[in-house]
Amino acid sequence: GFSSCSKDSPMTLNLTNTAKTYNDGTKALLSTNLKVSTGEIVSLLGPSGCGKTTLLRIIAGLETPDSGGKIWFDEDDVTDLPVERRQVGMVFQSYALFPNMSVKANIGYGLKMQKLPKSDIEARVSEVLEMCQLNDYSERAVTALSGGQRQRVALARAIAPRPRLLLLDEPLSALDAALRETLRDELAILLRKFNITAIFVTHDQNEAMAIADRVAVMSKGKIVQSGTPEELYRKPNSTFVASFVGSAMHLTGKIRGSKIKLNGGEISLPRDGTDCEAYVRAENIQINENGPLSGRIDNITFLGTHYRLGISGIVPETITSIFSGNKAPKIGDKINISIEPDTILLLPKMTIDD
Numbered sequence: 183g184f185s186s187c188s189k190d191s192p193m194t195l196n197l198t199n200t201a202k203t204y205n206d207g208t209k210a211l212l213s214t215n216l217k218v219s220t221g222e223i224v225s226l227l228g229p230s231g232c233g234k235t236t237l238l239r240i241i242a243g244l245e246t247p248d249s250g251g252k253i254w255f256d257e258d259d260v261t262d263l264p265v266e267r268r269q270v271g272m273v274f275q276s277y278a279l280f281p282n283m284s285v286k287a288n289i290g291y292g293l294k295m296q297k298l299p300k301s302d303i304e305a306r307v308s309e310v311l312e313m314c315q316l317n318d319y320s321e322r323a324v325t326a327l328s329g330g331q332r333q334r335v336a337l338a339r340a341i342a343p344r345p346r347l348l349l350l351d352e353p354l355s356a357l358d359a360a361l362r363e364t365l366r367d368e369l370a371i372l373l374r375k376f377n378i379t380a381i382f383v384t385h386d387q388n389e390a391m392a393i394a395d396r397v398a399v400m401s402k403g404k405i406v407q408s409g410t411p412e413e414l415y416r417k418p419n420s421t422f423v424a425s426f427v428g429s430a431m432h433l434t435g436k437i438r439g440s441k442i443k444l445n446g447g448e449i450s451l452p453r454d455g456t457d458c459e460a461y462v463r464a465e466n467i468q469i470n471e472n473g474p475l476s477g478r479i480d481n482i483t484f485l486g487t488h489y490r491l492g493i494s495g496i497v498p499e500t501i502t503s504i505f506s507g508n509k510a511p512k513i514g515d516k517i518n519i520s521i522e523p524d525t526i527l528l529l530p531k532m533t534i535d536d
Contacts, residue, residue, distance in 0.1 A: 192219070192220045192256065193217055193218065193219055193220065193254075193256070194218055194219065194220045194221075194222075194255060194256060194346060194347055194379040195216065195217065195218040195241065195253075195254070195255060195347060195379065195381070196216075196217050196218075196252075196253075196254040197214065197215060197216040197217075197240075197241065197251070197252070197253050197254075198215050198251065198252045198254075199213050199214075199215065199250050199251050199252065200213065200214050200215075200216075200237075200240060200247045200248075200251035200252070200253065201213045201214065201247060201248045201250075201251060202233075202236050202240060202245060202247055202248060203248050209403055210233055210236040210403060211233040211236045211237055211240070211247075211403050211404075212233075212402075212403040212404045213251075213404075214233075214237060214404060214405055216237070216398065216405065218379055218381060219379075220379055221377055221378070221379055222379055222380075222395050222396060223370075223373050223374070223379075223380045223381075223382075223393060223394050223395045223396075224380070224381050224382075224394055224395065224396050224397070224398060225381075225382050225383070225384055225389075225390035225393065225394035225396075225397045225398070226238060226381065226382070226383045226384075226398050226400055227384055227385070227386075227387060227390040227397050227398065227399050227400065227426075227427075228385065228399060228400035228401055228426070229385060229401070229426070230385060232400040232401050232402060232403065233400055233402070233403040233404070234383045234385075234400045235351060235383055237383075237400070238349055238351055238381065238383050240253070241253065241270070241347070241349060241381065242265055242268065242270050242272060242349050243260070243263060243264055243265035243267075243268045243270070244265055247261070255268070255269075255346050255347065256346070268346075268347075269343070269344075269345050269346045269347075270345050270346065270347045270348070270349055271340030271341050271343065271345035271347070271348040271349065271378075272340060272348075272349050272350075272351070273336045273337060273340050273348070273349070273350045273351070273353050274351050274352075274353075275351060275352040275353060275354075275355050275356045276356060277332050277333065277335070277336040277356075278336075279324045279332060279335060279336060279339070280324065281323070281324055281325050282323070283323070283324065284320065284321050284322060284323060284324070285311075285316055285319050285320050285321070285322055285323075285324060285327070285335050286307055286311070286320040286321065288324055288335055288339050289307050289310060289311065289316075289335065289338045289339045289342050290303050290306075290307045290342070291339065292339060292342060292343045293306060293307070293342055293343055296343060306342050306343075306344075307320075307342060310338040310341060310342050311338065313338070313372075313375060313376065314334040314335075314337060314338040314372065315334065316331070316334055316335065316338060319331060319335075329356075329357050329358075329361050329365070330361065330364065330365050330368065333353065333354075333357075333365055333368075333369070334368075334372070336353075337369075337372060337376075341376055341378060345378070346379070347378075347379050347380070347381065348373070348376070348378050348379065348380040348381075349380075349381055349382070350380065350381070350382035350383070351382070351383050352383055352384055352385070353369065353382060353384075354366055354369070354384075354386075354389060355384070355385075355386070362389075366388075366389055366392050366393060367392065369393055370392060370393040373393070382394070387426065387427050387428070390411070391411035391414075391415075391427070394411065395410065396408060396409065396410055397409065397410070397411055397414055397427075399414060399422075399423050399426060399427065401422050401426075406419070406420060406422060406423060407419045407420065407423045411427075414427045414428075415427055415428045418430070418461075418527060418529065419529075420529060420530065420532070421459055421461065421529050421530075421532055422532075424461045424527055424529055425461070428463055429463070429464070430461040430462060430463050430527060431461060431462055431463070431464070431497075431499075431501050431502065432459060432460075432461055432497070432499075433460040433461065433462055433497060433521075433526070434497045434498055434499070435460070435497065437451070437455040437456065437458065437460065439454050439455070439456070440452075440453055440454050440455065442455065442460055444475065444496055444497055445495060445496060445497055445498065446475040446476050446477045446495050446496035446497070446519075447474045447475040447476060447496075448474065449474055449475060449520070449521055449523070450523045451523055451526055451528060452523045452524050452526055452528065453528065455528050457530070457531060458528040458529060458530060458531065459528070459529050459530075459531055459532070460526050460527070460528060460529075461526070461527040461529060462501075462521055462525060462526050462527065463525070463527075464490070464501075464502040464503055464504045465504045466521055466522065466525035466526075467493070467501060467502070467503035467504075467519055467521055468503070468519060468520050468521065468522070469491075469503065469505060469511070469517055469518070469519055470518060470519060470520040471518055472518065472520075473518035473519045473520035474518075474520060475496050475518065475519045475520065475521070476495065476496075476516065476517070476518050476519075477493040477494055477495035477496040477516075477517060477519065478493065478494055478495050478514060478515065478516050478517065479491055479492070479493060479511050479512065479513050479514060479515045479517060480492040480493065480494045480500050480513065481500075481513065482510055482511075482512075482513060484510070487506065488504050488505060488506040489504075489505040489506075489510040490502055490503075490504060490505075491503045491504075491505050491510070491511070493517070493519065496519065503519065
């Protein structure tokens with residue numbers, strides 16, 4: 183089966199001093215260290231061009247790192263091994279399935295290439311068909327499947343050879359939004375069922391937070407913070423992480439000690455904020471008739487469970503508030519808001535080279 187024996191939380195992947203500079207001098211990846219425990223699901227999250235795909239390709243063996251970088255799978259140094267000898271499973275956004283082959287033939291393809299005995303191939307293919315709930319489709323052509331079924335075939339094909347590591351590059355980005363959400367949850371369940379170490383690249387914070395045990399946020403060629411989704415959301419270490427994960431908004435104003443003066447009034451900070459920037463999330467901007475800040479409603483979006491209100495006059499930009507009452511204010515209404523001090527994130531000021 184796919185179970186792994188656990189010793190003292192073993193590492194599947196240990197990457198040290200790994201960087202990638204292209205011939206034209208472009209630094210796609212700055213020196214990076216990454217450890218991934220066996221069975222852990224890690225997401226590399228960041229905007230396009232931040233180096234996350236380069237990092238994934240280096241782990242796969244599709245790119246060679248600059249000299250000095252080392253890649254270990256368990257106890258094995260695989261730095262110089264070509265991709266076909268690394269035993270990694272890969273799922274790309276296009277799935278790259280063979281359209282003229284049945285589901286079963288697609289899944290067994292890698293095993294045939296490994297020249298496994300026929301009976302072993304049969305046994306493994308039926309094992310993953312079962313796991314991925316594809317039994318009823320095994321004889322179908324891939325072209326006759328839905329997007330969700332194709333995703334399962336791509337996963338089944340990648341794990342049939344029992345890879346040491348499963349790598350997924352933007353696995354859901356080719357799908358439409360409604361399907362993406364369903365398949366995101368399905369992917370999270372399947373990866374845990376396989377009990378396999380997985381690393382996936384995405385630019386979508388909801389996807390990263392829904393699927394991964396740990397998220398490594400990347401910016402400009404380096405990992406800027408790594409932690410559980412909760413840690414990144416509650417304790418971002420920089421203004422970049424705060425605004426990228428959970429869209430925290432900048433409270434632009436003058437900080438004096440533990441107070442901040444905004445266009446719309448003055449509020450308290452959780453502590454002395456000298457040399458910091460203050461950020462807040464939409465769910466912590468409370469409409470409150472006795473609130474110390476005053477602004478006006480600029481726009482309203484009804485989202486079923488709540489309203490999203492755009493409020494001007496508090497800071498130079500429009501800020502967003504999540505309002506879950508039944509009677510939303512109207513556009514043009516003057517309102518007061520309050521922000522609890524302990525919901526304000528105080529983060530170090532960005533330096534020029536960040």
